[in-house]
Amino acid sequence: MMMGLEEGRGVKRPFFTSPDELLExxxxxEQLPEKKRRLTPEQVHLLERSFEEExxxxxxxxxxxxRKLGLQPRQVAVWFQNRRARWKTKQLERDFDRxxxxxxxxxxxxxxxxxxxxxxxxxxxxxxEKLQEKEVTDGxxxxxxxxxxxxxxxxxxxxxxxxxxxxEAAFEAQQVKSEDRLSTGSGGSAVVDADALLCGRFAAAVDxxxxxxxxxxxxxYHDCGMGPMNPCAGGIQSDDDxxxxxxxxxxxxxxxxxxxxxxxxxxxxxxxxxxxxxxxISWWMWN
DNA sequence: TTGTGTTTTATTGCCTCC
DNA sequence: GGAGGCAATAAAACACAA
Numbered sequence: 053m054m055m056g057l058e059e060g061r062g063v064k065r066p067f068f069t070s071p072d073e074l075l076e077x078x079x080x081x082e083q084l085p086e087k088k089r090r091l092t093p094e095q096v097h098l099l100e101r102s103f104e105e106e107x108x109x110x111x112x113x114x115x116x117x118x119r120k121l122g123l124q125p126r127q128v129a130v131w132f133q134n135r136r137a138r139w140k141t142k143q144l145e146r147d148f149d150r151x152x153x154x155x156x157x158x159x160x161x162x163x164x165x166x167x168x169x170x171x172x173x174x175x176x177x178x179x180x181e182k183l184q185e186k187e188v189t190d191g192x193x194x195x196x197x198x199x200x201x202x203x204x205x206x207x208x209x210x211x212x213x214x215x216x217x218x219x220e221a222a223f224e225a226q227q228v229k230s231e232d233r234l235s236t237g238s239g240g241s242a243v244v245d246a247d248a249l250l251c252g253r254f255a256a257a258v259d260x261x262x263x264x265x266x267x268x269x270x271x272x273y274h275d276c277g278m279g280p281m282n283p284c285a286g287g288i289q290s291d292d293d294x295x296x297x298x299x300x301x302x303x304x305x306x307x308x309x310x311x312x313x314x315x316x317x318x319x320x321x322x323x324x325x326x327x328x329x330x331x332x333i334s335w336w337m338w339n
Numbered sequence: 340t341t342g343t344g345t346t347t348t349a350t351t352g353c354c355t356c357c
Numbered sequence: 358g359g360a361g362g363c364a365a366t367a368a369a370a371c372a373c374a375a
Contacts, residue, residue: 088348088369108362130349133362138347140363 091131095121099128103135 091099102117109117109132118125 090347090370111360127348129361131347134348137363 095123099131103132107132107136107139
């Protein structure tokens with residue numbers, strides 16, 4: 053069915069003929085329609101420059117470019133379509149890397165705070181033990197002068213409660229406090245508050261991160277980098293230019309942003325963070 | 340040389356906007 | 358309803374290791 057060039061014409065044409073040659077020989081008009089041909093470096097360069105200026109193609113610009121390049125207007129349109137798709141793919145990879153870095157940093161922060169939590173619990177247990185020994189040696193009634201009864205009861209509860217239950221309480225506290233993270237909280241132990249605070253920080257960081265990655269507006273795709281040299285993206289460069297000039301924005305629509313935020317918010321739960329190796333984080337982040 | 344993976348060009352079908 | 362955009366996909370061209 054598919055006939056090769058050599059079979060069809062007897063001559064194998066080099067792929068990188070110049071635009072002039074293409075024009076002179078009415079190259080594409082004469083070619084077998086089913087054979088794909090790569091564009092010349094000059095053609096690609098001009099197309100890239102045009103894409104940097106504006107990634108969408110008005111009809112006049114399309115015909116003008118096609119005339120300059122010796123291509124069919126349809127080919128120019130297809131090139132722009134594919135170029136937008138490549139740009140979007142790269143942007144997706146950059147967004148993923150940024151979010152992963154943010155998550156890794158927050159997880160490290162969380163781990164440090166969990167260690168602090170554990171250390172402080174040990175201190176509380178040790179001090180309470182000493183207090184109880186002192187009660188025994190000093191006799192009944194002396195403890196009233198050392199600590200109020202309700203404080204001692206609270207401490208004892210904290211010590212006796214299993215770690216998992218304490219963290220559950222921390223998560224619940226976080227849910228309550230997440231709406232007012234910066235207020236000076238009271239009620240509940242400082243240890244638990246620290247954990248809850250972390251959850252709040254995580255959620256706040258995710259909130260701001262997601263907000264920055266998925267900025268508001270009806271059309272992020274066009275607002276961030278897909279438009280003509282917008283300041284957010286810092287301009288669009290060709291892939292050959294290497295690093296992303298079009299970093300810093302996402303093309304995610306709002307519903308996808310919300311989904312990503314929801315996934316992150318799920319990990320404001322310390323249990324989820326601890327179990328993440330087998331949990332949804334690993335699924336989302338590394339699959 | 341050949342097998343395989345990647346990139347590029349092009350098509351198709353669906354969707355949205357005017 | 359037509360034009361144009363996008364996602365998914367096919368297929369040719371290319372790169373490269375064995």
